[in-house]
Amino acid sequence: MKKYLLRMIMAVFVFIAMLPVKVLAVESAIEVTGKDTGTASVKLTLPNAASEGISTFSLSLMLEPTDGGINMDEIVSGVEFGDRIKQEAKVQTSRSHQGKMLNIYVAGIAPLFTAGADGDTLEVGEVYMRNAAGENVPFRIDVGKSEFSVVRGRTTVKIGEDDLNNSSGGTLIPPEEPDPSEEPDPPAEPVDPEIQAVREQLKALLEKAESIPEGNRTPSLQAAIDKAKSVLENPDATLEELKAALLELENELALYGSTVGSENQTEDTGRAQARQNQRQNGTPPAAKTGDTDPVIPYAVMIVLCAAVLGAVGWHRRRAAG
Numbered sequence: 001m002k003k004y005l006l007r008m009i010m011a012v013f014v015f016i017a018m019l020p021v022k023v024l025a026v027e028s029a030i031e032v033t034g035k036d037t038g039t040a041s042v043k044l045t046l047p048n049a050a051s052e053g054i055s056t057f058s059l060s061l062m063l064e065p066t067d068g069g070i071n072m073d074e075i076v077s078g079v080e081f082g083d084r085i086k087q088e089a090k091v092q093t094s095r096s097h098q099g100k101m102l103n104i105y106v107a108g109i110a111p112l113f114t115a116g117a118d119g120d121t122l123e124v125g126e127v128y129m130r131n132a133a134g135e136n137v138p139f140r141i142d143v144g145k146s147e148f149s150v151v152r153g154r155t156t157v158k159i160g161e162d163d164l165n166n167s168s169g170g171t172l173i174p175p176e177e178p179d180p181s182e183e184p185d186p187p188a189e190p191v192d193p194e195i196q197a198v199r200e201q202l203k204a205l206l207e208k209a210e211s212i213p214e215g216n217r218t219p220s221l222q223a224a225i226d227k228a229k230s231v232l233e234n235p236d237a238t239l240e241e242l243k244a245a246l247l248e249l250e251n252e253l254a255l256y257g258s259t260v261g262s263e264n265q266t267e268d269t270g271r272a273q274a275r276q277n278q279r280q281n282g283t284p285p286a287a288k289t290g291d292t293d294p295v296i297p298y299a300v301m302i303v304l305c306a307a308v309l310g311a312v313g314w315h316r317r318r319a320a321g
Contacts, residue, residue, distance in 0.1 A: 029159050030059070030143050038136025042079075042124040044148065046113060046159065049120040054150050055088070055108035062145035063100050063129055066138040074132040077102045077139075082123040088112055102127065198242040202228055205249050212256070224252040 031043040042061070046054065063077050077096040085092055091107035104124065106112070113120040129139040148159040206228045209221065217225070224245075231237045231245040 029148050030061075030141075030146055032141045032143060038130075038138050039126050039128045040139075040141055042127055042141075044113075044122045044124060045119040046122075046150070047119050049113035049122070049150070050111055050115040051120075052152065053111045054152070055110060055112055056151040057106055057112075058147075058149045058156075059104040059106075059124065060147040061102045061104070061127065062142040063096075063102055063127070063139050064142055065129065066140065070131075070137065072100065075129060075137060076131075077127070077129045079104055079125050079127045081106075081125040084112060084114075084123060085125065192239065195237075195239050195242065198239060198246060199232065199237075202242055202246045202249070203232060205246065205253070206232065209249060209253055218252070218256060218259070221252040221256050224249045 029045055031045060033041045033043075042059075044057070044059070065072075065075065077100075079094045079102065081089075081092050085106055085108070088110045089106045089108040089112065091105065093106075094102060094104045096102045106124075113122045127141065129137045131137050149156050150159065151157070206225065209225050209228070212221070214222070228245045228249050231241050234241075
């Protein structure tokens with residue numbers, strides 16, 4: 001019976017001894033100096049953090065004001081980050097919950113921890129607690145209720161006793177290495193300035209050609225337009241293909257312009273010849289919309305003739321009477 005009681009007592013002592021292990025683990029990772037002054041310096045210690053390339057971490061600190069009767073609704077807590085984090089971190093934020101729990105998140109672009117004989121360390125910065133007037137409020141940090149996590153590869157790991165005792169390597173997860181079987185994307189080839197220039201010329205000429213109504217386009221012009229579109233839609237079109245499409249479209253537009261000009265000239269020549277024949281035959285040309293022959297002089301001549309004939313007739317009647 002005595003042996004049984006002795007074993008029970010020993011088991012209780014062993015259990016009690018194991019209770020503060022995690023607290024001690026967190027306390028050994030988070031070092032706080034300058035307590036009870038309204039500000040406190042916070043430093044992190046983590047074995048192999050420098051060789052692992054740890055650049056991202058989160059830290060939740062439990063802050064407790066020394067004056068227990070203070071109104072926490074008027075309290076603001078925060079952190080002034082250290083120089084290392086300011087220089088190497090692209091994200092550095094902190095947010096307090098009712099002034100008590102201060103959550104810090106840092107994401108760096110390079111390893112943040114510095115290797116040392118007693119462990120790899122990082123100066124987080126100065127934590128503060130202030131009232132509504134901006135005055136420092138004395139406080140303490142309860143490290144035992146605080147949490148410290150780091151990002152290893154793509155996984156967020158909460159720091160515990162195993163991480164802090166693993167100074168010789170152990171089961172630390174190394175940073176994720178790229179898969180050698182995956183070939184990296186080739187760098188983008190620079191655009192040939194001559195190809196770009198010809199492409200822009202073809203695009204501008206195509207816009208001009210498409211301004212011609214489809215019903216007025218010749219079959220060859222439409223074919224040149226379709227070819228120019230096809231070449232422009234191909235991002236891998238060669239310089240020779242672009243130049244050929246440009247030359248073909250230029251030729252078709254020039255041919256289309258000369259054809260339209262010739263038709264207009266033939267129409268104008270036919271009108272002039274018709275007017276000349278009408279004058280020779282003594283037949284006044286009929287007035288047409290857009291005709292350039294003057295009509296007013298003929299009307300004036302008719303009015304004058306009518307006036308003269310009227311005057312002569314009047315004089316004859318008067319002389320006879």
